[in-house]
Amino acid sequence: MQLEDQLRGEIRKLHYSIRTEEAYVLWYRQFVRFHGLIHPETMGAAEVEAFLTHLVKRGVSASTQNQALNALVFLYRQVLKRELENIQAQRAKTSRHLPVVLAVEEIKVLLAVMDGVEALQAGLLYGCGLRVMELLRLRIKDVDLAGGKIEVRDGKGGKDRVVCLPGSAMAALQRQMERAKRVYEQDEMANLSPVWLPDAYATKNPSAGKSWPWFWLFPADKLATDPRSGTLRRHHSHEQRLGRALSLAAKRAGLAKKVTAHTMRHSFATHLLLRGVDIRSVQELLGHADVRTTEIYTQLARAMRGDIRSPLDDL
Template sequence: MNTPIDPTNAPPALPSAPGKSPPEPRLLDQVRAQIRLRHYSIRTESQYVQWVKRFVLFHGKRHPREMGAPEVEAFLSHLAVEGHVASATQNQALSALLFLYRQVLGIELPWLDEMVRAKRPQRLPVVLTRGEVQRVLERMDGVYSLLARLLYGTGMRLMEVIRLRVKDVDFAQGEILIRDGKGAKDRVTMLPEGVSADLREHLQRRKLVFEDDLRADKASVYLPDALARKYPAASTSWLWQYVFVAGSYSVDPRSGVERRHHLDEKLLQRAMKKAVLASGIDKPATPHTLRHSFATHLLDGGYDIRTVQELLGHADVSTTMIYTHVLQRGGRGVRSPLDSLL
């Protein structure tokens, strides 16, 4: 009986004889190549590769070309029923399979467009009061305190502040330029006066680390898209360096270059969790909660919702509208006319 060959991890083929076409790359290598061709993030690459591999293994290592709608539906149903995954996770798996069939295998399957995505539940965001934010910030110190204050003071997402580069902080204008945010969009937010001095001091210390890396010939930094080829000197320039970096070097999984990467976001998440517990707040607050609190407190302070939408980088104002539901002013943030009479 023939055993199935794993298309995701088949051994490299021997060199082809003269005149014959070279062997086709392994499936997962094809997925990685197409993802990098489109300049997707390393996180997207990791997740898509994982889902493609799980899909193939789930169906006994059959090649995706041999499968279709029933197999995709069976896999997604298994994730929901047996795996109890969230709707967002199930949708991510579907997106990975869509990418596999369309971009990697070049197969247009009409049934993929008709496949219904899992409906994400509409939940109200967790928001801290101003007093609770202060209690949490008081229990954080060092670089984590600076990061948390930036999150609350600017409304940035977690990875936006983690990937912040020196050139994108403008002290003269009092603003921060957020590059390649969600949806590959740039936007501008404020640089809070209350954090400006500490950020300057941090950058002074950061530059000392950068100078040490220069002497060790390890000052290069990851550049998006093809900028490394277009501007060869940019990778070792001060302006392109990450503001918040790791304490040691690591190997870039794509290029194989050993260098200093940005700070691991999990460290900030752990510091935030400890601060919330220490402050005695009974809410599941995370670093992203500070972004929710930023938006809610701006609306509560009377700022126009369109302004808040722009600062947050929301594509649709309906996304920003959710914060009106958590304002401490009744349903939808509307003041009752009865209160005006009284």
């Protein structure tokens, strides 16, 4: 078996996401090419250091360099059964950029020029503070209209959390569930393959992929081939579609800021702080492991609230 296949096998054994798999395989390939196609078995910490230093000279960010390091540590530890010790590579500088946040009026204008499924998705990103993949991976069972809540499963870091549903989104959510039910019934009549399930649950209850509760809240319009199994099935709506809709809406609304799905989440957090919600509550709603990650929004909230007055205004 080729080393790349072994790498993929170990990643899947540990139930890492397809995105992590593709990223780790990409770093493995770049590492080998950088060293003239030498087999990693004959290399070690010194070659990894040289590669990571090369990435710094290319101008990559600290997070990119860290991802490359994680990929290579995984390769050596899990596949080659060796530890990489005392790596002393030149480190990329960590930068901390302030997130783009829309004012409340800008959110209103943006949502007003959107329609269809993307309007609901944008509203939930802002109204619940969801990450884009948390939103798109929602299943029917995760949405509790009667209880007014969404259960976010396996968020960043593998954590679950509960967020409140905006009352203004209830009617649109009900219509979306009805639309999803029609797609589900069409797929059932066509005897399509079940939707993707988390690996552990797929082993425990493989028939759940054919059930309504596990169907996507936002099913894709077209079928697609699963990159791992090769199975033709219904996936959830793609993030690029929502990204394009937000970008187009920002232009229509005349906004000068770059608007992405994460802009809606940043705005959610900042606006809650502006309303006086305590930072620990915001941390829980966002699913941040460390409150220091959430604290960046306090700086934005203070600036937007006008807590610090410019001396120019006293002249």
